Amino acid sequence: MKGLLRARHRRVVVPAVVAPLVLLGGLGTLRAHADGPGFNTPGNILVADQFNNRVIEINPDTHKVVWSFGVGPNDTSASSILGVNDAQRVGDDTLMAGTGVPAGMELGCPTGCADNRVMLVDRSGHVDWQYGTFGVTGAGFNQLNTPVQATWLPSGHVLITDQVNERIIEVDRAHNIVWQYGTTGTTGIGFDQLNNPNSAELLENGHILIADENNNRVIEVTRSHKVVWQYPATPDPSLLSGAAFASRLPNGDTLITDSNNSRIIEVSHSGKVVWSYSTLDPAGNSAPLPTRAVRLADGNTLISDQFNDRVIEVTPSKHIVFTQGKLNGPGFGFNLLNAPYDAKVIGDYTGLTPPFDTDGDADD
Numbered sequence: 001m002k003g004l005l006r007a008r009h010r011r012v013v014v015p016a017v018v019a020p021l022v023l024l025g026g027l028g029t030l031r032a033h034a035d036g037p038g039f040n041t042p043g044n045i046l047v048a049d050q051f052n053n054r055v056i057e058i059n060p061d062t063h064k065v066v067w068s069f070g071v072g073p074n075d076t077s078a079s080s081i082l083g084v085n086d087a088q089r090v091g092d093d094t095l096m097a098g099t100g101v102p103a104g105m106e107l108g109c110p111t112g113c114a115d116n117r118v119m120l121v122d123r124s125g126h127v128d129w130q131y132g133t134f135g136v137t138g139a140g141f142n143q144l145n146t147p148v149q150a151t152w153l154p155s156g157h158v159l160i161t162d163q164v165n166e167r168i169i170e171v172d173r174a175h176n177i178v179w180q181y182g183t184t185g186t187t188g189i190g191f192d193q194l195n196n197p198n199s200a201e202l203l204e205n206g207h208i209l210i211a212d213e214n215n216n217r218v219i220e221v222t223r224s225h226k227v228v229w230q231y232p233a234t235p236d237p238s239l240l241s242g243a244a245f246a247s248r249l250p251n252g253d254t255l256i257t258d259s260n261n262s263r264i265i266e267v268s269h270s271g272k273v274v275w276s277y278s279t280l281d282p283a284g285n286s287a288p289l290p291t292r293a294v295r296l297a298d299g300n301t302l303i304s305d306q307f308n309d310r311v312i313e314v315t316p317s318k319h320i321v322f323t324q325g326k327l328n329g330p331g332f333g334f335n336l337l338n339a340p341y342d343a344k345v346i347g348d349y350t351g352l353t354p355p356f357d358t359d360g361d362a363d364d
Contacts, residue, residue: 038066039123040092042347045302045324047311048087048096051105051338053080055087055096057346060322063335069094069121073332076101076108078134082115085291085341086149093120093128095158097147116143118150118160131160131171139165139184142175149199149245149342159208161200166193168200168210181208181221189215189235192225199245209254211243218246218256231256231267240265244291255301257293264293264303277301277318284308284328292342294349304343309336311343 054070070080083099098115132144145164167182196214220229242260266275292304310325325337
């Protein structure tokens with residue numbers, strides 16, 4: 001495998017209102033778990049706990065898991081979400097993307113296991129909608145190759161970052177591709193080309209913001225495939241290396257996860273770095289490779305500090321005010337995570353997908 005599975009999986013540890021949904025039959029074996037009250041409570045944190053093959057919702061005050069999907073580590077069946085990269089709450093459902101696991105990552109999967117599903121899962125664990133088939137890798141109809149992120153659109157379509165197929169696709173509920181950026185199977189930096197894309201977000205102006213990971217850039221593209229903004233103007237690994245995620249903030253700046261440089265940066269439209277945060281810690285992993293950063297309505301930033309095995313919330317003055325997980329201590333027990341790839345605060349999606357935040361208040 002290439003792309004994220006090569007660049008990210010570096011350690012083996014065994015341990016809103018939604019349009020009516022078309023329900024899929026025969027998928028009731030997928031599991032969810034609810035432990036007490038609190039499901040879908042604003043302020044809770046939704047975490048894609050990648051190497052534990054699960055998505056969890058936690059109460060930030062108690063660190064307790066109040067909802068989860070996926071059996072846990074060492075389970076490589078369709079009842080888990082293998083190598084989950086991304087999770088987003090859509091009404092009472094959860095949109096999630098399973099990348100799969102590479103060779104050597106799981107005892108029961110010595111040669112690697114594909115997942116290749118983007119799923120919309122209800123509270124009970126029933127799959128309300130799915131694109132891609134578990135274990136099937138491809139680029140044909142209803143097929144994916146390492147989907148790393150999915151964004152719910154106001155139309156009810158889903159924007160999928162189909163990483164190893166080198167494309168961003170917008171799919172409708174009938175599994176048709178209605179828009180695409182990137183030439184399927186072609187790696188490059190020319191017109192309509194990407195190199196290991198890692199995220200895509202719809203902007204208020206209708207453009208798409210793409211973290212083009214291995215091209216070391218973030219680009220804003222129109223529906224006609226024209227690049228209208230790029231950071232940096234000329235790719236330079238000292239400025240941005242391994243663009244893992246990007247979102248446009250209400251003030252017009254762009255928040256970027258500069259993963260290989262182990263930092264989060266906020267850049268102005270002119271390309272000036274106006275804020276940064278390093279995830280390097282003397283007691284942590286030497287290459288923490290942070291993967292997601294989301295700006296919250298109160299100005300703090302929620303960071304998925306992947307190989308430090310924690311999710312942290314930091315203030316503008318760079319103080320950590322919340323931590324879920326143990327620093328460089330992967331695990332599956334209470335207040336433990338294993339390479340969390342994504343985290344979002346429920347009801348607080350500032351800088352992410354619509355409804356857009358234009359007045360300083362967080363919208364879900």
